[in-house]
Amino acid sequence: MVTIKDVARLAGVSISTVSRVINDSKPVSKEVREKVLEVIKETGYRPNDVARSLVTRRSYLIGVIVNDLSSSYVAEMVKGVEEVGKMYNFDILLCSSYYDTEAQLKYLRLLDRKQAEGLIMIGYKYDKEIIDKVKELNKPTIFFTRDLIDDSLKYVKIDSKSAMYEMTNYVIKNGHKNILYVSDYDEKSTYEAEKIQGFKDAVGDNNIDIYEILEVQGRKYREGYKFGEKLSNKGFDYTAIVCTNDEIAYGIMNALFDNGIKVPEDVSVVGYGGYKESKIIRPSLTTVSEPYYDIGAVAIRNLIKEIEGEEEVENKIDLPFTLTKRDSIRNIK
Amino acid sequence: MVTIKDVARLAGVSISTVSRVINDSKPVSKEVREKVLEVIKETGYRPNDVARSLVTRRSYLIGVIVNDLSSSYVAEMVKGVEEVGKMYNFDILLCSSYYDTEAQLKYLRLLDRKQAEGLIMIGYKYDKEIIDKVKELNKPTIFFTRDLIDDSLKYVKIDSKSAMYEMTNYVIKNGHKNILYVSDYDEKSTYEAEKIQGFKDAVGDNNIDIYEILEVQGRKYREGYKFGEKLSNKGFDYTAIVCTNDEIAYGIMNALFDNGIKVPEDVSVVGYGGYKESKIIRPSLTTVSEPYYDIGAVAIRNLIKEIEGEEEVENKIDLPFTLTKRDSIRNIK
DNA sequence: TTGAAAGCGCTACCAA
DNA sequence: TTGGTAGCGCTTTCAA
Numbered sequence A, B: 001m002v003t004i005k006d007v008a009r010l011a012g013v014s015i016s017t018v019s020r021v022i023n024d025s026k027p028v029s030k031e032v033r034e035k036v037l038e039v040i041k042e043t044g045y046r047p048n049d050v051a052r053s054l055v056t057r058r059s060y061l062i063g064v065i066v067n068d069l070s071s072s073y074v075a076e077m078v079k080g081v082e083e084v085g086k087m088y089n090f091d092i093l094l095c096s097s098y099y100d101t102e103a104q105l106k107y108l109r110l111l112d113r114k115q116a117e118g119l120i121m122i123g124y125k126y127d128k129e130i131i132d133k134v135k136e137l138n139k140p141t142i143f144f145t146r147d148l149i150d151d152s153l154k155y156v157k158i159d160s161k162s163a164m165y166e167m168t169n170y171v172i173k174n175g176h177k178n179i180l181y182v183s184d185y186d187e188k189s190t191y192e193a194e195k196i197q198g199f200k201d202a203v204g205d206n207n208i209d210i211y212e213i214l215e216v217q218g219r220k221y222r223e224g225y226k227f228g229e230k231l232s233n234k235g236f237d238y239t240a241i242v243c244t245n246d247e248i249a250y251g252i253m254n255a256l257f258d259n260g261i262k263v264p265e266d267v268s269v270v271g272y273g274g275y276k277e278s279k280i281i282r283p284s285l286t287t288v289s290e291p292y293y294d295i296g297a298v299a300i301r302n303l304i305k306e307i308e309g310e311e312e313v314e315n316k317i318d319l320p321f322t323l324t325k326r327d328s329i330r331n332i333k
Numbered sequence C: 001t002t003g004a005a006a007g008c009g010c011t012a013c014c015a016a
Numbered sequence D: 001t002t003g004g005t006a007g008c009g010c011t012t013t014c015a016a
Helices: A004-011 A015-024 A030-043 A049-056 A074-088 A101-115 A128-137 A160-173 A192-206 A220-234 A247-258 A291-306 B004-011 B013-025 B030-041 B049-056 B071-085 B099-111 B128-136 B160-173 B191-204 B221-233 B245-259 B292-307
Strands: A059-064 A091-096 A118-122 A142-143 A155-158 A180-185 A210-215 A240-245 A267-274 A286-289 A316-319 A322-324 B061-066 B091-096 B118-122 B141-144 B155-158 B177-184 B210-215 B240-243 B266-273 B286-289 B316-319 B320-323
Touching: A004 A015, A015 A030, A049 B191, A059 A074, A059 A291, A074 A091, A074 A118, A074 B071, A074 B091, A074 B155, A091 A101, A091 B071, A091 B266, A101 A128, A118 A128, A118 A291, A128 A316, A142 A291, A142 B320, A155 A160, A155 A291, A155 B266, A160 A180, A160 A267, A160 A286, A180 A192, A192 A210, A192 B118, A220 A247, A247 A267, A247 B292, A286 B128, A291 A316, A316 B013, A316 B221, B004 B013, B004 B030, B013 B030, B061 B071, B061 B099, B061 B292, B071 B091, B071 B292, B091 B099, B118 B128, B118 B191, B118 B292, B141 B292, B155 B160, B155 B292, B160 B177, B160 B191, B160 B210, B160 B266, B160 B320, B177 B191, B191 B210, B221 B245, B240 B245, B292 B316
Parallel strands: A059 A091, A059 A118, A118 A142, A142 A155, A155 A316, A180 A210, A180 A240, A240 A267, A267 A286, B061 B091, B061 B118, B118 B141, B141 B155, B155 B316, B177 B210, B177 B240, B240 B266, B266 B286
Antiparallel strands: A091 B091, A286 A322, B286 B320
């Protein structure tokens, strides 16, 4: 392995000078610079970032802790984080905790030891233990989570109440008067509570009084499917089903389909999220699209601003959503 | 920031001793150990891995370069890499190149400077420039790619020829005698060539002579959809369509659906890959399932073996595939 | 414009 | 079982 010392010796200069030409940090005479560059080329010298980190106290590393990378929206966010991070010369250290608090704690410690300069937490909800640890680490950190239990934290989010309001409103405008809202969890998160509020507000503002809110035990495709099966078996007279997320929505849709109930002919279904799959399934899913790539991009952009000590960094960032109108809903007016 | 020196001073011992208790590397008397531990607790001291890396010459970092994390199978592989990596205390530095050779080169250099101990390359195909650079870096590296141009490289793969042979055979056993194979690219990769060979072998062994091989200009959903539209418009008399990958398959299926052609009633469609979406779409897709999580897991396990200098590391790893039989194919016998 | 030297935080050797 | 110290590869003063 060739080091800066070797280069210096071979070029007949001091290591300071070599450092200067590598980093372009101070003027170096043309001849010396060329000589050094030549030696670097000949020897194939490559600076060691670990050594550099130690003295500059900069790692240009950002730790990202996710629950599960195989959720398409998580992958999309990480992609945004990674790509924008790279634009600012930051690298991503990826950790996936699979919803486990112990793992999250472990990775928090790990990232700290690795001198990560910032943290991005992408998850569903966090134990107080995690929140406390994050505060203790005292590093720039940004959350994307469904449950914001601590107001001193920095996060990026979507105004889910308005989003669900608009979605529900759209459903109603399509003539639906008997609507089921499928909530994703019995243990209410602030995020889910907001969505339900949006739904209720829309229903109230439109004087719809035949509606129901049911809970599915989980938030994945599987659970949605099971729920849809139960629904099919017991029968129902809703004309529209509003789901708290896309996976639940296409879980339900597939169960209906497999039980001979047609969407949107027999019942309309709408989702929330705008996951990749929502445009691939048939009928394509009407949904609220959350800009996951952008969420990741904005999160890291903001984090880097804070790391670089810029002044005007916002603490709470609201990103716009869009209503994606597709084929899973029918106008029954 | 509290360093090992502070701990040593506060505990009234030398830094060597502190180092020993942190790493449990040499015997330390019970009293001294307890005193040191106490000071560590009080001060909240956390060792700096950067400094440690510099002296031990170990980073425990593995660089992963992918093309696009938003492909579900890539995310699945990275998940396998990350989770198994963590089991062995290795961390993942994630880079996404978006199919760009320049970016790949840049990340290769970056990972080298960051002292990554190994490299995992997940991609479609690589320029010679990349292969050369990888060789030059002379680090343990493992590929998962569709085009293996250099036999000295280490890779993990699926026997795609056998897989496609079995799939085609299955289609034929279902009574199909007029089959279209949809290839994904005009510029043949070794991987695609193998699949085609598997298809041809099966067709030949079964004395089927009405078959066709067509090319779609790309390998994503979009291109599959476009291809399916063209197919629908011009009409066809194939009874089955074998696709080179799942995205193409459901692209085609959706185009057929949107044009009133029913799968599997009017035509059977099968895919290759076993992407997450293949079980969600309706009809669910019959496909060859490649074990992406395992591919990632095996790749990194093997890489770590090489890094740790174990003897019996294989260079070419073949992983088993499975035929996933679902609803997109109909028996027409 | 250049070089000498201190030192980043740690491990590991050698001596005690 | 402990401490002293060299040194990992680099940046960054300070002086020349």
